[in-house]
Amino acid sequence: MPFSRTRTGCYTCREEGYKCDEQKPFCGRCVRLDKTCKGYGVKLRWQTPELPQSKEPRRRRQQRRLSPGSHGTSTVTPSAASSPAVSPSPTSPMTQMALTPVAPVSIGSNMDPEHRYLLDHWTTTLGGVISMATGTHQNPFLLHLTPMMAHSTSLRFALCSIAACHLAALKNDQSLQTTATRHRLRAVSSLRQSIQTDDPELSLATVLMLQLSDRLFTTDSGVDHLAGANAIIKRGGANAWNSSSASFLLSLCCYHDILTSVSRGTRPILELKSQVPIEGAMSLQELTxxxxxxxxxxxxxxxxxxxxxxxxxxxxxxxxxxxxxxxxxxxxxxxxxxxxxxxxxxxxxxxxxxxxxxxxxxxxxxxxxxxxxxxxxxxxxxxxxxxxxxxxxxxxxxxxxxxxxxxxxxxxxxxxxxxxxxxxxxxxxxxxxxxxxxxxxxxxxxxxxxxxxxxxxxxxxx
Structure with missing residues (x-):
């Protein structure tokens, strides 16, 4: 009988051409045969880094990325935020983290109300929760990622997704978890469409937020985001990673690559020679x-x-x-x-x-x-x-x-x-x-x- 891949079930059964009973979180066949069940859902297939780069000069791509109208997304403006958000107790540790001085950032009023609500939570709470930088007046995540949202639909969806995940945990609200899944799928879909044309910084930022989603919010997508990050870094070339935002992104890649190598019992996959401190913060130089x-x-x-x-x-x-x-x-x-x-x-x-x-x-x-x-x-x-x-x-x-x-x-x-x-x-x-x-x-x-x-x-x- 000729070998053929199935189109349903877990990815292990699909690849091996066997019918899957689709039990969650691991299918019965994989458990019975002691195989690693690769799970269900959306699966990214990263392009090899040898693909031809865009012929558009880098300076022009940077100008396009920095133009306010790129990708038809809303602008991010430095003013007071007005969207509602979950408010922790004034004396809670989360409030103390959120009150760390940061550059004032808010979302443009012409954005979808749901996006404004989720991204307001990102800027007022979640950005402070995930950053480990100390002794700085600007949260590195907000400083570098929030302005990028105006130029990357996939990054905006990814940030909305992790914000919804965090709100779901705060409020114990399953509907917010559904919202998070919807935005994560949109982020992946948008990334597929733009990864060959976007500035590599924008693509790498999206991939890293999907990596955070898997690690911090246990979404278990089954996607090797670090392999994708490695492909983007190589495809961008050495000259694509000279900005402060690029250094921030590369430092996050290294941090997650090293700790993932520990958790997998494998060698790190990234080969980055520069030793930029984690999050680009000098306070984390020794930890790096x-x-x-x-x-x-x-x-x-x-x-x-x-x-x-x-x-x-x-x-x-x-x-x-x-x-x-x-x-x-x-x-x-x-x-x-x-x-x-x-x-x-x-x-x-x-x-x-x-x-x-x-x-x-x-x-x-x-x-x-x-x-x-x-x-x-x-x-x-x-x-x-x-x-x-x-x-x-x-x-x-x-x-x-x-x-x-x-x-x-x-x-x-x-x-x-x-x-x-x-x-x-x-x-x-x-x-x-x-x-x-x-x-x-x-x-x-x-x-x-x-x-x-x-x-x-x-x-x-x-």
Whole structure:
């Protein structure tokens, strides 16, 4: 019988030409055969970066992007916002984050009312929730992305989608989740139509917001957005990424690429030589340096004879205290990342792993430093990975309770669905580790591989 692809069901069954029972979230055939179910819904197919570029000169494309009438979308004007939005308590952590000084931005009055409502939530609340930059008078997300909306329909839909996702979590309103899905599908459709003609910055911004949607709002699209980002970056060429907005976007790509490599147990896919600080904020320069060490650890994945490289990274981490110049919240965050990096290194480089008690010491130190940072701090946006890494290593009920309480406090401050799911994943890891410890006296369990195996997806670490 000739091979043919089916047009319904999960993407795994479609690609293999088998009938799918379409069970959610994973089809019965994939579960029965222990296959990775690639899910349902819209699936982007990224073009290879070798496609011919637009013949239009870059300067003319920039002028077209910056002209107010581009793509027939509404303009963004610097004035007071007038759209309604969810109003957190004046004393809540979310309010404290939203009140961080930013450049005044609002949406033009000629925009669709639903878009105005959602984008007002983006500018007044959500932009502050997802940014980790400190010591700046302008939120980098609002500074760079909000003006781009006037020139990119796909980006506007993507921002509306994540704003609706956040409002759905805040208000526990399923209808807003439906709104989010509708706007996300429109963003994907618009991106397909414009990706070959838009300025690459606009396309990359849209792809990154879709990546945030998957990671922070657990939309699980099944699309490898980072592969798409990599294709856009290569297609744009070196000269396309010289602006401050481009640096901001590339820094976000690196951040998500590194943490995704951790959650997938793979090597990073981006090969960017510049080390722009995360979000383009100098306050995050030292954190960016630590993440480069995490990327080095990820590059050890799948290699043999790791002793020389493992010892070099270990030595870098051991001498890291001398290079930390930040104090307060930044200093505690850097120390937490250092201890989490030790744990990650020893999980990848198992031959160099110390006695389990030393791993527990790193976990306790990491959690102690994280606890010193108030949940209202923007830096808490970067705490999920170290909290997950150290939290999975905890053994005692008291420590685990403190980890759970910390995640709940982060949820109350931010209302990002990924926090609830990361707690569930951690509880799953604890059960697996406890079971193995009871059986053989030790729990040599890799928490990342445990979630990949049992949940059939990666943990949401970004």
């Amino acid at each position: 340096s630590v993440l480069q060490v995490v990327a080095q650890i990820s590059r050890l994945q799948g290699q043999d004879h790791l002793d020389a490289q493992g010892r070099a990274i270990e030595q870098t981490l051991q001498t890291f205290d001398a290079s930390i110049h930040s104090g307060g919240e930044s200093g505690h965050t850097l120390q937490a990342y250092k201890h989490a990096s030790f744990i990650y290194l020893y999980r990848v480089w198992q031959a160099g792993a110390p006695h389990p008690s030393a791993m527990n010491d790193h976990a306790r130190s990491c959690l102690q430093h994280l606890s010193e940072v108030p949940v209202s701090s923007p830096l808490v946006s970067a705490h999920v990975w170290p909290l997950w890494t150290a939290g999975c290593e905890t053994i005692g009920g008291e420590q685990r309770q403190l980890v759970g309480e910390r995640i709940e406090a982060m949820w109350e401050a931010r209302h990002l669905p990924s926090l609830r799911r990361i707690k569930q994943d951690m509880e799953e890891v604890w059960l697996i580790k406890d079971k193995q410890r009871n059986l053989i006296g030790e729990d040599n369990v890799d928490c990342i591989k445990a979630i990949l195996t049992h949940r059939r997806r990666a943990a949401d670490l970004a």
